[in-house]
Amino acid sequence: MNTDALFDPTPGCADATACAREVAPLRLLVDGLEPDEHATLDAILKVVASKSLRGWTWAEGSDTDLYLHTRALRRPGVRAGVSGLLVREHEQAAPAEALALAVPFRVMAVLELLDGAVDRLQQEQLAVQGHVAGPAEAVDDEKTLASSLARLLVRPVEHTLRIRVLGHGTVYLCTRSRMYCMDFEQAQLGKALESKRFVLTAIAPDSPELAAERDRGSPLDELLWPIGLLASREHAARHERQRLRQWPDFARLPHDPRHLQACAALTAGAMDAHELAAATGMSETEADHFMHACQLCGVLETAVAESAPILPAQDKAAGGLFDRLWRRWLK
Numbered sequence: 001m002n003t004d005a006l007f008d009p010t011p012g013c014a015d016a017t018a019c020a021r022e023v024a025p026l027r028l029l030v031d032g033l034e035p036d037e038h039a040t041l042d043a044i045l046k047v048v049a050s051k052s053l054r055g056w057t058w059a060e061g062s063d064t065d066l067y068l069h070t071r072a073l074r075r076p077g078v079r080a081g082v083s084g085l086l087v088r089e090h091e092q093a094a095p096a097e098a099l100a101l102a103v104p105f106r107v108m109a110v111l112e113l114l115d116g117a118v119d120r121l122q123q124e125q126l127a128v129q130g131h132v133a134g135p136a137e138a139v140d141d142e143k144t145l146a147s148s149l150a151r152l153l154v155r156p157v158e159h160t161l162r163i164r165v166l167g168h169g170t171v172y173l174c175t176r177s178r179m180y181c182m183d184f185e186q187a188q189l190g191k192a193l194e195s196k197r198f199v200l201t202a203i204a205p206d207s208p209e210l211a212a213e214r215d216r217g218s219p220l221d222e223l224l225w226p227i228g229l230l231a232s233r234e235h236a237a238r239h240e241r242q243r244l245r246q247w248p249d250f251a252r253l254p255h256d257p258r259h260l261q262a263c264a265a266l267t268a269g270a271m272d273a274h275e276l277a278a279a280t281g282m283s284e285t286e287a288d289h290f291m292h293a294c295q296l297c298g299v300l301e302t303a304v305a306e307s308a309p310i311l312p313a314q315d316k317a318a319g320g321l322f323d324r325l326w327r328r329w330l331k
Contacts, residue, residue: 025055026114027063029078032070032086037103044110052114066117068101082120084113108199112166115197146193146230148200149173153224153296154234159202160210168192171223172213176205179217189223193230221297225253228293238288241270241303248299258282262290270303 033041049055059065067080071091084099094100099120101113145165152161153175161173168191169184184192203209225248244266250259258280265271265279277287294300 025057027059027065029059029064030068032073048111053118143196146227150231162201164199165192166197178220180223181213181217224296228296238273243270
């Protein structure tokens with residue numbers, strides 16, 4: 001059973017999602033498992049309980065929030081908020097839109113299932129209430145995967161990073177070989193980087209696990225670029241005047257016309273984020289994120305502060321008028 005340490009950068013109750021933990025735990029009812037399978041699931045649930053959105057508890061009776069069952073056994077009369085299908089290896093896969101859990105169980109899959117059930121219950125509740133998400137529910141930039149990776153990449157990283165993002169999949173980031181790979185679609189990368197629920201583990205660069213993924217690797221800057229565009233730099237860095245040593249490879253990297261304008265400005269002269277914002281019409285935050293993306297990709301350099309010009313030494317014999325008169329009087 002995989003019991004990798006779970007990394008959850010969302011302490012306390014900083015947003016509506018984290019606050020869900022303060023409500024009643026998710027009630028769970030399961031049918032169709034063998035005794036050893038049930039024991040394994042119970043052990044995994046205890047491992048992930050503190051990391052799930054609401055925690056969990058076994059349901060009593062036929063009222064439950066989440067009902068897991070096999071195709072062969074679905075108890076009549078169960079009143080469940082949402083249902084999920086238990087699928088063994090030899091069975092047909094569950095429909096794409098269905099909540100499902102593969103048997104044998106995996107720790108991350110169980111956690112994803114619990115949080116997926118909570119999300120569906122919340123969506124149904126919001127639909128009933130006619131609720132529209134407000135600004136308070138926006139993603140907190142400091143707790144996202146993008147921000148966490150940006151803080152790690154400030155210094156050289158010797159190990160390969162394996163990041164398991166709940167609801168998406170796994171990303172491998174290898175700075176030594178300047179490549180990354182992932183087991184989900186490129187179109188999901190932006191949402192994955194905005195996620196606040198992920199497991200980050202350091203593995204050896206020559207790990208057999210990574211060797212199996214190298215054939216699907218992509219240049220690392222294709223990951224570093226969106227990380228920079230989503231994450232802010234340290235406050236002090238925003239006031240450093242910097243210039244481009246070369247343009248980013250826009251043939252591969254997503255961009256908009258303002259990025260081209262910003263590149264032209266940073267090629268012409270060194271600027272800080274405030275100056276770049278004034279020159280391009282970006283907000284200061286957007287300008288800082290753009291400079292961060294360029295910095296992570298290695299195309300931005302800090303300008304050397306210009307020292308005051310050194311004045312030529314004055315010939316002591318060639319003083320002013322008063323000095324010459326004084327010298328003549330002394331003679």
